Amino acid sequence: MQDETEFEDTNGNWSWWPSWRPTSMSLLKTAEAKILACLHNDVWARFVTLPDQNRIWTLTVTNKTVRRASEQASKTPLVMVHGFGGGVGLWIRNLDSLSRSRPVHAFDLLGFSRSSRPPFPTDAELAEDQSVTSIEQWRQTVGLERMILLGHSLGGYLATSYAIRYPDRVSHLILVDPWGFPERPQPEASDSAGQGLEVKRSAPPRWVKAIASLFSLFNPLAVIRAAGPLGPGLVTRFRPDFKRKFEDIFDDNTMTEYLYHCNAQTPSGEVGFRAMSESLGWAKRPMMQRVHLLPPALPVTMLYGARSWVDSSSGHSVAQIRGQSPTRVIVVPNASHHVYADQYEVFNNEVQKLCDTVD
Structure with missing residues (x-):
């Protein structure tokens, strides 16, 4: 596996934090390397430098047992985009299988994991635009003409935004438990005459609203950083599912340490x-x-875990909105939000079949 020179990304006023938090980009690199060492196919790992000098950490996985490399090179590549708080290491159960017949590219989104961490706007549209633009700049730099674009959770939201803006670059859009699709439910108003038949949902307790308001003032994962040396144990305690999902590969805390x-x-x-x-x-x-x-004409497949907190009804709504356009909704039994890990064999088979419909 080829790896470019590591860089430490310290940022102004935050540069003193690593002395208290037991983390660094080097430790992240080490944790990721332990995970990627499990791959059997050929892996090219490197930073892809964008025009603005931000760097996107990228894996390209190809089948080393294929007889003629040109056969695989002629296939439309699969590009995998992780969700919020994730990174390329979370695809460890999928990369070998999905790269059997075509190249697979996986990258850390701008601002996450090992990619550059530039400032982001606080405006929703501008923040989305910065992420989507970085994906397009990545594509141009890597030299891909078209791709099968797969996004999980936040990655699914950004992949959809990308496909809307750059439709000629996407051959098939695969959305895995995508975040951010439904509109926020509005409180049901009672009938003006007081005779409405629908029962209004109970409002959340005041303490729930207070906590939600408090946490809205901070970044979602601030508690991990604020915990300092207790941070690794906090992740292990509150996300034990990640250890279980990969326990047949690692019998220690490798995955929670990576997270x-x-x-x-x-x-x-x-x-x-x-x-x-x-x-x-x-x-x-x-x-x-x-x-x-x-x-x-763009085929869209939405793949959900049956036990996920993301409601699969959004997928059916998308299919209804798209009408006669090719849209498919797949619900995987016994899978949570992280379908790709919970039921990885089903996930890999379904994604492989979808890719085969492209070429």
């Missing part, structure tokens, strides 16, 4: 996400309002 180091660095993409989201996780610019802008 910690991904998110204990200087907040950047996290600031952008906060700008794009309402309190409690709704998008300020719901994608449901824009899916009609996707090219009618």
